[in-house]
Amino acid sequence: MNATPNPELRSQRSRRAILDAALELAVRDGYARVTVDAIAAAAGVGKQTIYRWWPGKASVLLEALNDRTGxxxxxxxxxxxxxxxxxxxxxxxxxxxxxxxxxxxxxxxxxxxxxxxxxxxxxxxxxxxxxxxxxxxxxxxxxxxxxxxxxxxxxxxxxxxxxxxxxxxxxxxxxxxxxxxxxxxxxxxxxxxxx
Amino acid sequence: MNATPNPELRSQRSRRAILDAALELAVRDGYARVTVDAIAAAAGVGKQTIYRWWPGKASVLLEALNDRTGxxxxxxxxxxxxxxxxxxxxxxxxxxxxxxxxxxxxxxxxxxxxxxxxxxxxxxxxxxxxxxxxxxxxxxxxxxxxxxxxxxxxxxxxxxxxxxxxxxxxxxxxxxxxxxxxxxxxxxxxxxxxx
Amino acid sequence: MNATPNPELRSQRSRRAILDAALELAVRDGYARVTVDAIAAAAGVGKQTIYRWWPGKASVLLEALNDRTGxxxxxxxxxxxxxxxxxxxxxxxxxxxxxxxxxxxxxxxxxxxxxxxxxxxxxxxxxxxxxxxxxxxxxxxxxxxxxxxxxxxxxxxxxxxxxxxxxxxxxxxxxxxxxxxxxxxxxxxxxxxxx
Amino acid sequence: MNATPNPELRSQRSRRAILDAALELAVRDGYARVTVDAIAAAAGVGKQTIYRWWPGKASVLLEALNDRTGxxxxxxxxxxxxxxxxxxxxxxxxxxxxxxxxxxxxxxxxxxxxxxxxxxxxxxxxxxxxxxxxxxxxxxxxxxxxxxxxxxxxxxxxxxxxxxxxxxxxxxxxxxxxxxxxxxxxxxxxxxxxx
DNA sequence: TTGTAAACGAGACGGTACGTCCTGTCTTTTA
DNA sequence: TAAAAGACAGGACGTACCGTCTCGTTTACAA
The missing domain is CATH 1.10.357.10 (Tetracycline Repressor, domain 2)
Structure with missing residues (x-):
């Protein structure tokens, strides 16, 4: 259906919540224990919203780290x-x-x-x-x-x-x-x- | 139960088959695509025989590499x-x-x-x-x-x-x-x- | 919010397109494989336009069948x-x-x-x-x-x-x-x- | 891997637990609200154990009903x-x-x-x-x-x-x-x- | 030669996480 | 203000492996 989502319609609120939740979970529980489900739940976000913009949790965390490190x-x-x-x-x-x-x-x-x-x-x-x-x-x-x-x-x-x-x-x-x-x-x- | 298996009764034939199969699979398919099930099947060995002597596929492959490298x-x-x-x-x-x-x-x-x-x-x-x-x-x-x-x-x-x-x-x-x-x-x- | 949309402002063109597309898809692909998204896309219609007037795809198809059967x-x-x-x-x-x-x-x-x-x-x-x-x-x-x-x-x-x-x-x-x-x-x- | 599991090795305990749990859930919550996950959880069974022997929840419940009805x-x-x-x-x-x-x-x-x-x-x-x-x-x-x-x-x-x-x-x-x-x-x- | 105990092949099991799919709502833009 | 477009929260789905746990069967030493 939606091969490529439109970045202009992207919810910045969800993006922020996902990056923050992912990093917090990873620091607290360790990378291996973080799951996409947990990130979605912690961010109050549907799982598909993560998979729509990132290929997996690794990319989420990479962006979160880059975002944090500046x-x-x-x-x-x-x-x-x-x-x-x-x-x-x-x-x-x-x-x-x-x-x-x-x-x-x-x-x-x-x-x-x-x-x-x-x-x-x-x-x-x-x-x-x-x-x-x-x-x-x-x-x-x-x-x-x-x-x-x-x-x-x-x-x-x-x-x-x-x-x-x-x-x-x-x-x-x-x-x-x-x-x-x-x-x-x-x-x-x-x-x-x-x- | 089986606290510690007796190394003297260990089957060297199985050990060899496991190490060889593991390395071959890893080189051919890539580490990530190797599963313990696949190693066991390729080696003609029960899965438990792997878990009895190694904690997981990583250790199997480490031993296989060390074994190969000398x-x-x-x-x-x-x-x-x-x-x-x-x-x-x-x-x-x-x-x-x-x-x-x-x-x-x-x-x-x-x-x-x-x-x-x-x-x-x-x-x-x-x-x-x-x-x-x-x-x-x-x-x-x-x-x-x-x-x-x-x-x-x-x-x-x-x-x-x-x-x-x-x-x-x-x-x-x-x-x-x-x-x-x-x-x-x-x-x-x-x-x-x-x- | 949208308590009750005004039926007088309803687009008959959209209604027709939705009923026709829904029935065609259902006959061609089978009921189970029809999705609301697919109906909307085939009808060239926004998804919300379907949900505004029907509770779900079943009602759309019921109306389409009744409409067809007379x-x-x-x-x-x-x-x-x-x-x-x-x-x-x-x-x-x-x-x-x-x-x-x-x-x-x-x-x-x-x-x-x-x-x-x-x-x-x-x-x-x-x-x-x-x-x-x-x-x-x-x-x-x-x-x-x-x-x-x-x-x-x-x-x-x-x-x-x-x-x-x-x-x-x-x-x-x-x-x-x-x-x-x-x-x-x-x-x-x-x-x-x-x- | 295991195209067809061996029925002789099947756990009758699990089968019973699955059939009972499925029927109980279906009667209590209604068929539509029953999920395979819920059946597995209620039966204390892995989801795969259900999918190994049945194609989906419908077949589980059919067998459960037949089993119950005699x-x-x-x-x-x-x-x-x-x-x-x-x-x-x-x-x-x-x-x-x-x-x-x-x-x-x-x-x-x-x-x-x-x-x-x-x-x-x-x-x-x-x-x-x-x-x-x-x-x-x-x-x-x-x-x-x-x-x-x-x-x-x-x-x-x-x-x-x-x-x-x-x-x-x-x-x-x-x-x-x-x-x-x-x-x-x-x-x-x-x-x-x-x- | 047989008894017995452990390792073995086989594979079913409970369980976790995955990535996909669909639903029904919400938001933004256009007419 | 309806409509087109499509992103969103939510959640079920079926799959893939994991590591554990039985099963009988072999193997190797002891009697």
Whole structure:
């Protein structure tokens, strides 16, 4: 029947109630124990209203998290690259270490077996943030702070990789104070200044 | 009732059939589409025989993967740390990029919402391998190749973090040739030799 | 709110389109597969326009059938009661055996669990027709063709009961030629003429 | 997977609980308000256990009614056909006028749009009972009580038709005392004995 | 050789969540 | 203000797996 619903007629009230209810349930009960039925009931909404706008609970929660976290903010640019990288990665660690972190992990997990969600996650969260950071590194290249041939795109992965490694593989607790890899990283790509 | 089955009476034939069937199904159909019923049917085994020895399909597949991959092998130690790190991380990338990589991702994913599996995963896979690598780095400290104060434990996370970042977040395809982070990493923790 | 819409402002064009679309869909797809949405879409009409004037699809179809069949026509009165009963019941059988018969059965079915519809069905269809037939039988009493004490009201039920029995219980296919019960019936209630 | 479950392994306990719960709910709340979920919950049974053995709630209730009513009992054969027909039809009226009657009506209703159920209904209920009555009439033919050419099969429909007419079309309340049609019927098919 | 006890194949069970479907109401826009 | 359009709350539906629980049947050691 209604292949594609009309977004202009969408009830913002229902959208809000769904996002809020989903996040609250997920934080309180854990992602796995949240069901679409429960979200609908808690939001005072028909189940179909959820399925009309999202493919499943994972997408609801992704939007809820993005909505809560706000858009990709400008990465810090104080002129001191080391300080910016440190504070930036620490901010990420603090976010992931909060109550939302557990939901976030579950979402990344679900994306492993759901290509649609994986793409959604990449496009709506990782890509924008990675591009901001890449721009910051490009600026450092421009000022000569980083080597001219620094592969800024993959460097962003190297910056945040260790954080997600700990988060997802659980080999050690997350710790905002632990930013050693930033230091090593910088040493490796800084313009040579020994002599 | 059946508090603890007697491992000595366990049918090795069934165990083999289960592990083989599980892995084959997972590689062919994808982790998510594998069910315990399907494993049991494909292995010609009763469902209870699976639940008697494993808590669920995730653990079956973890054991199957470990069984297939073999025990943690000695990390390379050619005397040249850079060469060893490069070849070692490349080997990991190749493994994760194979057909088993998809299963592996799904397993890591499931561990996010299953603490028991997370611990099992850590203890049976990551911990042994991380310790081997840590030992390799400790050896490099001993030879003076690395700084004396190098935190070899967390360094291992920094080494493999970027690889898992790509694998799990899907920001770029895995590429064994891409080992730049090893270089940066080394520059950062190598003993100072500028002057 | 919408206590009672004003019938004078009603769109006859919409009414016609709804009745026609409903009947066409019901005959083509079967009553059960017709939905209010489908009727509205096929009629090029808003759903609310249906609910404004009818309580549900059953009433729409009842009106559509009544509209199609026309009002209760005069029962035959040729002077020969037997001939009239035979031709009258045959006409009913032919109607019920047509494509509309299936819709009719579904409507009678729905009335079993919907008292409102049951009353509507009785009042708009069965009652007028039964009264016509009862009048015909009363006339036969007046001419002495039937016994003076013949309970003409219930006799109508006895006349049509076997037809509906076959239609609704499906114990045999409807057959206009099969009017044996009219004969038995007449024998039973005719004025005694043996001697 | 399991196309056809093995009836020998079926749990009679569950079957009983389902039939009892279904009938109780249907009598208490009305057929339309009974849901498969509610039956399963009331019977302490998984929903799948119902769907494994029945196609839907209608079939459950049909079996429940048949189970409760018992097998087709022998129709009365006192030697007096009139008395037997009267008492037999009165018994039917009493059954249909009981609390089970409402459920029965709903079942007949559902059969109008569900060919599978219609067949089930015919085969498991109407056919056996009609055959018993036909046999009774055949016996009356044999004794000369009925005309030799009496079409005993369709005569059964003529006997019970009026009862179901009232039940399903609601033109008048059921009344065990109202057996006039039996009388007319007999007059019509009795062997001629006027002279 | 037989007795017995545990693991086994098979699969029915109670249960949870899913995603679809339809109903009847409500809201917005158009004529 | 009726009508077209369609989103909405609600809730039943049938499906897919889950992990548990019987069943008889094999298998392996003990008597």
């Amino acid at each position: 858009p990709a903010r400008d990465v810090p640019n104080s002129g001191d690259l080391g300080r910016d990288l440190t504070s930036g990665t620490q901010a990420v660690v603090r976010l992931l270490d909060s109550g939302l972190g557990t939901v976030w992990r579950a979402l990344v997990a679900e994306a492993q077996t759901d290509p649609g969600l994986a793409e959604e996650l990449r496009a709506s969260f990782f890509e924008p943030r990675m591009q901001r950071w890449q721009a910051r590194l490009d600026a450092a290249v421009a000022t000569g702070e980083l080597r001219a041939d620094a592969p800024t795109r993959t460097m962003v992965e190297h910056l945040f990789g260790p954080i997600y490694y700990r988060l997802l593989l659980g080999t050690a607790p997350l710790d905002p104070a632990d930013t050693a890899h930033v230091e090593y990283f910088l040493n490796g790509v800084r313009s040579p200044d020994c002599p | 025990p943690a092998r000695d990390v390379p130690n050619s005397g040249d740390l850079g060469r060893d790190l490069t070849s070692g991380t490349q080997a990991v990338v190749r493994l994760l990029d194979s057909g088993l990589g998809t299963v592996w991702r799904a397993l890591v994913a499931e561990a996010q919402t299953d603490p028991g599996l997370a611990e099992e995963l850590r203890a049976s896979f990551f911990e042994p391998r991380m310790q081997r690598w840590q030992a390799r780095l400790d050896a490099a400290v001993a030879t003076g190749e690395l700084r004396a104060d190098a935190p070899t434990r967390t360094m291992v996370e920094h080494l493999f973090g970027p690889i898992y970042y790509r694998l799990l977040l899907g920001t770029a395809p895995l590429d064994p040739a891409d080992t730049a982070h090893v270089e940066y990493f080394l520059n950062g923790v190598r003993s100072p030799d500028c002057p | 009002p209760a026509r005069d029962v035959p009165n040729s002077g020969d009661l037997g001939r009239d009963l035979t031709s009258g019941t045959q006409a009913v059988v032919r109607l019920l055996d047509s494509g509309l018969g299936t819709v009719w059965r579904a409507l009678v079915a729905e009335a079993q669990t919907d008292p409102g519809l049951a009353e509507e069905l009785r009042a708009s269809f069965f009652e007028p027709r039964m009264q016509r037939w009862q009048a015909r039988l009363d006339a036969a009493v007046a001419t002495g063709e039937l016994r003076a004490d013949a309970p003409t009201r219930t006799m109508v039920e006895h006349l049509f009961g076997p037809i509906y029995y076959r239609l609704l219980l499906g114990t045999a296919p409807l057959d206009p030629a099969d009017t044996a019960h009219v004969e038995y019936f007449l024998n039973g209630v005719r004025s005694p003429d043996c001697p | 097998p087709a009992r022998d129709v009365p054969n006192s030697g007096d056909l009139g008395r037997d027909l009267t008492s037999g039809t009165q018994a039917v009226v009493r059954l249909l006028d009981s609390g089970l009657g409402t459920v029965w009506r709903a079942l007949v209703a559902e059969a109008q749009t569900d060919p599978g159920l219609a067949e089930e209904l015919r085969a498991s209920f109407f056919e056996p009972r009609m055959q018993r009555w036909q046999a009774r009439l055949d016996a009356a033919v044999a004794t000369g009580e009925l005309r030799a050419d009496a079409p005993t099969r369709t005569m059964v429909e003529h006997l019970f038709g009026p009862i179901y007419y009232r039940l399903l079309l609601g033109t008048a309340p059921l009344d065990p005392a109202d057996t006039a049609h039996v009388e007319y019927f007999l007059n019509g098919v009795r062997s001629p004995d006027c002279p």
